[in-house]
Amino acid sequence: MIPGSFSYHRPASVADAVKLLSDLGEDARPLAGGHSLVPMMKLRLASPAHLVDLHGITGLKGISRNGNNLVIGAMTTQHDLLASEDVAKSVPILHEAALLIADPQVRYRGTIGGNVANGDPGNDMPALMMTLGASYRLEGASGARDVAAADFYQGAYFTALEPGEILTSVSVPVPAAGHGYAYEKLKRKVGDYATAAAAVVLTMSGGKVATCAIGLTNVHETPLLAADAATAVVGTSLDPATLKKAAAAAEAIMAPAADARGPVEYRKHVGGIMVTRALQRAAANAK
Amino acid sequence: MNDLTPTREQRTAALEGMGCKRKRVEDIRFTQGKGNYVDDVKLPGMLHGDFVRSPHPHARVKKIDDTEALKVPGVLAVITAETLKTVNLAWMPTLAGDVQMVLADGKVLFQNQEVAFVVATDRYAADDGINKVVVEYEPLPPLVDPFKSMDANAPVLREDLAGKTTGAHGPRKHHNHIFEWTVGDKDLTDAAFRKAEVSIKEMISYHRTHPSPLETCQCVCSFDKIKGELTIYGTFQAPHVIRTVVSLIAKLPEQKIHVIAPDIGGGFGNKVGAYPGYICAAVASIVTGKPVKWVEDRIENLTATSFARDYHMTTEIAATKDGKVTGLRVHVLADHGAFDACADPSKWPAGFFNIVTGSYDFPTAHLAVDGVYTNKAPGGVAYRCSFRVTEAAYCIERAMDILAQKLNMDPAELRLKNFIKPEQFPYHSALGWEYDSGDYHTAMRKMMETTGYAALRKEQAEKRAAFARGETREIMGLGVSFFTEIVGAGPSKNCDILGIAMFDSCEIRMHPTGAGIARMGTKSQGQGHETTWAQIIATEIGIPADNIMVEEGNTDTAPYGLGTYGSRSTPVAGAAIAMAARKIKAKAQMIAAYKLEVHEDDLEFDIDGFRVKGLPEKFMSMKDICWAAYNSVPPGMEPGLEAVSYYDPPNMTYPFGAYLCVMDIDVDTGVYKVRRFYALDDCGTRINPMIIEGQVHGGLTEAFAIAMGQEIRYDDTGNVVTGSFMDFFMPTAVETPHWETDFTVTPSPHHPIGAKGVGESPNVGGVPAFSNAVNDAFSFLGSKHIQMPHDYWRNWKAAKALGAIA
Numbered sequence A: 001m002i003p004g005s006f007s008y009h010r011p012a013s014v015a016d017a018v019k020l021l022s023d024l025g026e027d028a029r030p031l032a033g034g035h036s037l038v039p040m041m042k043l044r045l046a047s048p049a050h051l052v053d054l055h056g057i058t059g060l061k062g063i064s065r066n067g068n069n070l071v072i073g074a075m076t077t078q079h080d081l082l083a084s085e086d087v088a089k090s091v092p093i094l095h096e097a098a099l100l101i102a103d104p105q106v107r108y109r110g111t112i113g114g115n116v117a118n119g120d121p122g123n124d125m126p127a128l129m130m131t132l133g134a135s136y137r138l139e140g141a142s143g144a145r146d147v148a149a150a151d152f153y154q155g156a157y158f159t160a161l162e163p164g165e166i167l168t169s170v171s172v173p174v175p176a177a178g179h180g181y182a183y184e185k186l187k188r189k190v191g192d193y194a195t196a197a198a199a200v201v202l203t204m205s206g207g208k209v210a211t212c213a214i215g216l217t218n219v220h221e222t223p224l225l226a227a228d229a230a231t232a233v234v235g236t237s238l239d240p241a242t243l244k245k246a247a248a249a250a251e252a253i254m255a256p257a258a259d260a261r262g263p264v265e266y267r268k269h270v271g272g273i274m275v276t277r278a279l280q281r282a283a284a285n286a287k
Numbered sequence B: 001m002n003d004l005t006p007t008r009e010q011r012t013a014a015l016e017g018m019g020c021k022r023k024r025v026e027d028i029r030f031t032q033g034k035g036n037y038v039d040d041v042k043l044p045g046m047l048h049g050d051f052v053r054s055p056h057p058h059a060r061v062k063k064i065d066d067t068e069a070l071k072v073p074g075v076l077a078v079i080t081a082e083t084l085k086t087v088n089l090a091w092m093p094t095l096a097g098d099v100q101m102v103l104a105d106g107k108v109l110f111q112n113q114e115v116a117f118v119v120a121t122d123r124y125a126a127d128d129g130i131n132k133v134v135v136e137y138e139p140l141p142p143l144v145d146p147f148k149s150m151d152a153n154a155p156v157l158r159e160d161l162a163g164k165t166t167g168a169h170g171p172r173k174h175h176n177h178i179f180e181w182t183v184g185d186k187d188l189t190d191a192a193f194r195k196a197e198v199s200i201k202e203m204i205s206y207h208r209t210h211p212s213p214l215e216t217c218q219c220v221c222s223f224d225k226i227k228g229e230l231t232i233y234g235t236f237q238a239p240h241v242i243r244t245v246v247s248l249i250a251k252l253p254e255q256k257i258h259v260i261a262p263d264i265g266g267g268f269g270n271k272v273g274a275y276p277g278y279i280c281a282a283v284a285s286i287v288t289g290k291p292v293k294w295v296e297d298r299i300e301n302l303t304a305t306s307f308a309r310d311y312h313m314t315t316e317i318a319a320t321k322d323g324k325v326t327g328l329r330v331h332v333l334a335d336h337g338a339f340d341a342c343a344d345p346s347k348w349p350a351g352f353f354n355i356v357t358g359s360y361d362f363p364t365a366h367l368a369v370d371g372v373y374t375n376k377a378p379g380g381v382a383y384r385c386s387f388r389v390t391e392a393a394y395c396i397e398r399a400m401d402i403l404a405q406k407l408n409m410d411p412a413e414l415r416l417k418n419f420i421k422p423e424q425f426p427y428h429s430a431l432g433w434e435y436d437s438g439d440y441h442t443a444m445r446k447m448m449e450t451t452g453y454a455a456l457r458k459e460q461a462e463k464r465a466a467f468a469r470g471e472t473r474e475i476m477g478l479g480v481s482f483f484t485e486i487v488g489a490g491p492s493k494n495c496d497i498l499g500i501a502m503f504d505s506c507e508i509r510m511h512p513t514g515a516g517i518a519r520m521g522t523k524s525q526g527q528g529h530e531t532t533w534a535q536i537i538a539t540e541i542g543i544p545a546d547n548i549m550v551e552e553g554n555t556d557t558a559p560y561g562l563g564t565y566g567s568r569s570t571p572v573a574g575a576a577i578a579m580a581a582r583k584i585k586a587k588a589q590m591i592a593a594y595k596l597e598v599h600e601d602d603l604e605f606d607i608d609g610f611r612v613k614g615l616p617e618k619f620m621s622m623k624d625i626c627w628a629a630y631n632s633v634p635p636g637m638e639p640g641l642e643a644v645s646y647y648d649p650p651n652m653t654y655p656f657g658a659y660l661c662v663m664d665i666d667v668d669t670g671v672y673k674v675r676r677f678y679a680l681d682d683c684g685t686r687i688n689p690m691i692i693e694g695q696v697h698g699g700l701t702e703a704f705a706i707a708m709g710q711e712i713r714y715d716d717t718g719n720v721v722t723g724s725f726m727d728f729f730m731p732t733a734v735e736t737p738h739w740e741t742d743f744t745v746t747p748s749p750h751h752p753i754g755a756k757g758v759g760e761s762p763n764v765g766g767v768p769a770f771s772n773a774v775n776d777a778f779s780f781l782g783s784k785h786i787q788m789p790h791d792y793w794r795n796w797k798a799a800k801a802l803g804a805i806a
């Protein structure tokens, strides 16, 4: 439980960080809150020779508005998200999901940038970002680019981040006023990753679902958008048969690993239940 | 007398003696971060050791190459079994009469077994060093399932035992067999089953788990070459036993070994035995001439130092149609892992599992236990329990519920019908124990009345009907548990460790100003001895508890004792404390008589001093007597006021309790909610009700964890898959249910203050309450027995198997 040796860098600007990362190459890793990276280093599952700490870069922290988008700096902590009135009011599902991440100690350190850039299917923010249609700003030696969350995840710990690139902010389109939302997460205890979790954002019209997006956490090597399940509920009043169809459609794309949380069959089964419950709760709180 | 004269109540209260909710004195330092734990011990020039561990559960070790490791800056030495052989320490004896490899000698027998010990100038260098030691293994087939260990073609695990047909506890039936232990009358029991109107049979497993104290196992060993003395700071529940073991195996004179157990962050049985880390740190210190620290990390603690339980209990009860039990037959398959490293009294290979007749009047019973080897970590220790009492309580309490279900009787009613009656005490059980005292009916009825048991059953019936109608997906279970423990090991006639009788001790020295210091052979790991021991003395001799300093854990100053585990401290050391205090009091009485110029027999003890009978104004306080002890003792008497007592208990003590768990389970996800948990404990005389409550809360939390998910699990190929708190269920305050506590008081008739011990009761009684609640919830769907642990997915699996999920 002791990491290998590494050197520590603390650049003051994105440009310096990017330069360091490109100069040092594969052996360098950005360090944000350290609550995913450091445990891996202690187990020597990761042994970066250089850590480039992003805490010295002032511009990376904070929540602001850009038109209809909420722009969240990569180094904004989960705790900052929870403390933000704007988040609670305009994207309440983000508040709800952040509260289900680990415990206060982890949330004081863990950042949104680290959470979405990590590429761990167990992280809660990625599927949520896909559900919300968020995009990530990536900055590297050759400039900045925006990548949709839905296009970012390629495999467990494999993402669209190129070597030398840093994720600098997350841009979240604010959902329509009166939208319904729910993040249903089944976990064994505080501090546990999801056995299965589902994010739902929808709008209702005349008692029927008008629009719907569903995201799934920790039931596949990447976070998932359950598009078929979402299509299945649009235009319905979420009657039992529809809910069943949606759960089945969601389960059809799940491929979780068996682990101490349960065998594959169980994780898929409760994945379907999380979808059902999230749909019901979202519909109930939609206005 | 004027108004300022304190009343008797005030004088009693000022003592903060027995029965007082005295605040824990040790918490003053603990809550300020000023405890002194082993890892706080930093000696000049201290080195650090760390283990190379085996990735394989079973393999031959072909070669260990330390060339690259020794090149790592800071790495000073790599110790292997070959090094240890030069000092005859490659193997060490276990407390269970087996031997255990200190470092892999030719082969490894479990994953994470200690293979080499790297010594370096700091912890980081040591860890870098272990990553550079190259070990060549030849994997062998692993044996994981204990039920396959005695198959004819099962792999041979312990090559060192080749040809040994007799072990420490009699004949061995197979190369992977350790012992067979039988108790009771087989013929009479078999006959009872032949005649039985009703009988049940079930294989009830108590899975492998781990005590997992917050502070892991650790030590600092410092060998002084000039004096030839070895000082060991360690997380030891039994420091004197460690000193004797070290003396015997390292062949060092016992007076030259100083064992110091500073503050301990929880033990729960994990810190009773000796571990390779201790031996390696000691050898490393002897080799390097420097102090050497070894500190386990969490993964090492969970996967290599002693586990608990892993008992597979085939249980049968014979009974009459109307629910009177007539016989009990139990066969246990005990998985000990690679070495039998139980920490039981020597003659008890399965501990006190023969308390398995529980609280019931079984006319006859028979028990057989087979211990076997597997490719798993060695053990198993008593995790907050008195030597397999937890397993026994779970076994009988599950079995009684299964019988109740078969008879279509209420489980509480079945228990009431079969309890040992108050007038039967002292009660001789069919498996050989003499229960000291008990009033089970009163405790059970109090539980039923306080919880509204009958109304809860009614609610359950309504919920079941609603479930059948498809109106709810939630099922409700009531878990009844009535346990009897056997604690306070133990009487020299049947308890010893390595030949040392399991007495305990206390030495009290009163100082001239009416203060004193008391030392014991026990060692608190969180139990609050510094608080409660002083309370016993306060009541016994009339000196305020605040004036008594309690000190434990230093073998140079404390009298020899067998340590703290198995709820033995209050039954054994607590008795020694009272007896030593009474010696002080007897001498004090002589001094008071001399000073008050009366005959001793004319004095009576009155709260905080002696009074002349019939002359209330002639009084001498204990405080004044202490002073007199140092200047004006009666002619011929030695000055001073000190006493020592070594207490050999005449019997064990038998605490008991009635618990009820009310649980709701969502069948679709398996998610459970403990709606209510009520725990009534009878531990005899209550020394400090607040500490008792704290002990009960802690023990119930462990019981909750164990029953509902905490396990050490191996996959089919022998990999341990529960090596961190992510997967090894350690509940936080969020998951932990609310506890309701209650009590009755049935003092122990043979204990000087009537106390029985309570630290382990909640773990012992709690597990069956949780498991019975889950089983009771599912029983109406046709289930007979669902094995622990009852985590979410297993509840779902049970629901699915019972057809409750489409």
Ligand SMILES: Cc1cc2nc3c(=O)[nH]c(=O)nc-3n(C[C@H](O)[C@H](O)[C@H](O)COP(=O)(O)OP(=O)(O)OC[C@H]3O[C@@H](n4cnc5c(N)ncnc54)[C@H](O)[C@@H]3O)c2cc1C
Pocket: A029, A030, A031, A032, A033, A034, A035, A036, A037, A038, A039, A054, A074, A075, A100, A101, A102, A103, A106, A109, A110, A111, A112, A113, A114, A115, A117, A118, A122, A123, A124, A125, A161, A165, A166, A167, A168, A191, A192, A193, A194
């Ligand atoms: C006990 C515990 C329980 C947890 N439970 C949960 C949970 O339930 N749900 C959940 O979602 N998370 C959970 N986490 C993880 C936690 O949320 C982490 O904080 C988060 O995953 C990573 O954020 P971080 O800021 O700590 O990143 P770090 O650990 O510092 O970094 C993570 C990875 O992302 C890279 N990285 C970080 N920032 C950037 C960036 N700006 N640009 C490019 N790459 C970057 C790093 O190089 C590293 O590879 C838990 C953690 C712990 C310790």
